[in-house]
Amino acid sequence: MQTTHVIKLDEIHKTYHTGEVDVHAVRGVSLEILPGEFVAIMGSSGSGKSTLMNMIGALDRPTGGHYWLDGIDISTLDRDALADIRNEKIGFVFQGFNLLSRTSALENVEMPMLYHRHRILAHEQFERATHALALVGLGDRSDHHPNQLSGGQQQRVAIARALVNRPALLLADEPTGNLDSQTSIEVMGVFQKLNNQGITIVMVTHELDVARYTKRMVILRDGKILTDEAVADRLNAEQELGKLKQAQQAVQLA
Amino acid sequence: MRIFASLRIAGRALRRNKMRSLLTMLGIIIGVGAVIGSVSLTTGATKQVEDQVASLGENVITVFSGNFTSGAMRGGWGSAPTLTLDDAKAIAKLPDVLAVSPEVRDREQILANGLNWNTQVMGESPDYPQILNRSIISGVMFGDQEVRSLAKSAVIGKTVADQLFPNEDPLGQTVRIRNLPFQIIGVLTPKGFNLFGQDQDDVVVVPYSSHMHRITARTFLNDILVEATSDKTILKAQDEITDLLTTRHRSKDPDFTVRNQADLMDRVSASSKVMGGLLAGVAAVSLIVGGIGIMNIMLVSVTERTREIGIRMAVGARAADILVQFLIEAVTLSAIGGSIGIAGGMTFSWLIARLQHWPTSTPTVWIVVAFISSAVIGVISGFYPAWKASKLDPIDALRYE
DSSP states (O other): OGGGOSEEEEEEEEEEEOSSSEEEEEEEEEEEEOTTOEEEEEOOTTSSHHHHHHHHTTSSOOSEEEEEETTEEOTTOOHHHHHHHHHHHEEEEOTTOOOOTTSOHHHHHHHHHHTOSSOOOHHHHHHHHHHHHHHTTOGGGTTOOGGGSOHHHHHHHHHHHHHTTOOSEEEEESTTTTSOHHHHHHHHHHHHHHHHTTOEEEEEOSOHHHHTTSSEEEEEETTEEEEEEEOSSOOOHHHHHHHHHHHHHHHHHO | OOHHHHHHHHHHHHHHTHHHHHHHHHHHHHHHHHHHHHHHHHHHHHHHHHHHHHHTOTTEEEEEEOOOEETTEEOOTTOSOOEEHHHHHHHHTSTTEEEEEEEEEEEEEEEETTEEEEEEEEEEOTTHHHHTTOOEEEEOOOOHHHHHTTOOEEEEOHHHHHHHSTTSOOTTOEEEETTEEEEEEEEEOOOOBOTTSOBTTSEEEEEHHHIIIIISOOOEESEEEEEESSTTTHHHHHHHHHHHHHHHHTOSSOOEEEEEHHHHHHHHHHHHHHHHHHHHHHHHHHHHHHHHHHHHHHHHHHHHTHHHHHHHHHTTOOHHHHHHHHHHHHHHHHHHHHHHHHHHHHHHHHHHHHHTOOOOOOOHHHHHHHHHHHHHHHHHHHHHHHHHHHTOOHHHHHHOO
C-alpha cells in the first residue's frame, strides 16, 4: 500500500544534459519514508543529495523512476501541479532562512496561505500564523522584521512558515548551516519537538553531529544510497543544551 | 491568488522604494498631464471659437460683391459695386431664405452731446438683429416704415453709447452723422469682440435707405446678409443665391462671393484640430517614454527580487501568481501615475484659466481615456518583465545571490 508511505522513491534517476557530458547526479535511488520518521540524508558535496532533495521537495522532476508523495505520483506532474504540491504537502526550511526582508515575521508565515488553492480567510490566516509562531516559541515576536531577529529566531520563523499549511512532510536543507553550535542545537530541539508531535521530517546535512539528532540516517555517495540505518546513539537536544550550558558556566567559574 | 492579496503585495513593494516608484511614475504623470492639459486648452479654445461663430448668427449667408480691378490695381472683396438693392430684394423672394438685410458700411466721425467718436455706421434692414442673433437692450429696432421714409433713426451699440453719453440714457438723444441729426431709438445688447478682434458694440445702425440716400448717396451695397430657413437648407439657399445672382448679373466670371458660417466654422475648427493633434502626438510620445521607464524599472525589480520569486515559488506560488503580482505592480504604478497626471493636468488648465483668462474645459471622456490608456500602458510595459519573472526556475531563483 503506497498510501501508508509519506515518501516512496522507486529507482529515481536524474541526469543533467549540460554541455557535452551527461551528468548522472542521482542513479537509481529507492527509498521509503513512513509517517512520523525523522530522516537525515547525508553525503559529501557531489553525492547527489541536493539534487535528491530538490526532487523530494517537488522543485524538480526526476528523469527516470517514480516518486509518490503522500500517495500521489508526482514524478510526472506539470509546473503548476508541482507548485500546488509544494504549497499543500511540503514545508521548506532552507539553509539561508529565505525570509522576505522588510516583512514582519507574521506576514512571512502567512505567505504560503496566500497561494493556497482554497481561499483562506484573513482572520484564519492570522490565527494559523500566530499558532505556528507560538509552536516554534516566537509568539511574542510576530511583528518583528527578519533583521530584528537572531539567526536562530529567523530559522524558527522559517519553520513556522513551513508548518502553516499543515504539510505531510517537513523538508530541511542544511537548516543549521548558517548557525552557531548552540543555536543549531536549539533548532534541532524544535525539530525533535515537532517530530514528537508526529510530523515527518527529512533533513539534508553534511554534519554528523546534527544528523545524530534524527532517527534514521541515509548516506549517499555518487548518486546512490551507501547506507540506510537507524541512528544508534541518538542525541536529545534538551539534554545537549543542558550540558552545553553547564560547560559554559564551568568555563566562566574557572 | 486573490487580487486583493496581490494588490497588498504590490503596494508594499512600491512603498519600499518610494523614490524609485515616484521617478518611475513621473514619465506617466508628465505624459498624462500633458494630454489632459493640452486637451483642456484646445477644447476650451475650440469651444470659445464655436460660441463666437455661433454668436455671429446661425444659418447666416453673406454675399460679398466682387473685387474691383483698375489696371494693375486689384481691390479686395466688396470693392467693386456689383450688388444692388434689387439683388437683395430678389434674394428675399427665394424659397429657402428667411430674412435679408442689404448692408452698407461706412466709417464716420459722429457727434453728440458735445463729444465726438469715430465709428462704423451700418445701413441695414429691420431684420438685422434677427439675422445676427442680436437683441435690443432698451428702446426698439426701426421697422419697415422707417426704411420707406428714409427715417433719421439710429440704433447704437454699447461702446458708442458709453463714449457719447457717459452716465446718461442715450434713448431719445440726437447723434449727428455727417451733420444730419439722427434720433437714437434703441441700444443693442452688448456682444463684445468677435473672432477677428472687432468690437461688435462699436457700431451705429441706421435704415439702409437712409444710409444710401442721406449719408453716402451710394447705389451699391457692400454685401447682403441672408438668413436661411434652417441649418439643413443653408447649402441649398447658398446655391439658389449663386444661381440667382449669376442669372441676374449675366457675367461669365462671378462678380460676387457667397459664404456661410459653416465655412468659417470649418476653417477655425480645422486649425484647432491640427493644434490638438500635434499636442496629442507629443503627449502620446511622452506616454510611450513613460511606459518604457516602467518596463525598465520592472525588469530591474524582477532581477533584484529573483530570490523573493524563488521563495514564493518554493512555498507554492504558480507561474501565473508571479505574473499577476508583477503585472499588478506595473499597473498600480501607471494607474497611480495616470491619476496624478490627470489631477496635475486639470490643475494646470485651471491655473491657466485663472491666471491667463484662457477658456479651458476638460472633457470627461478624455479623463476616462487618459486613465484607461495609462493602465493599458502599465499592462503592456509590465507584461514582459512579469512574464520573465514567472518563467524563472524555482531552484535557480533560490540560488540567486
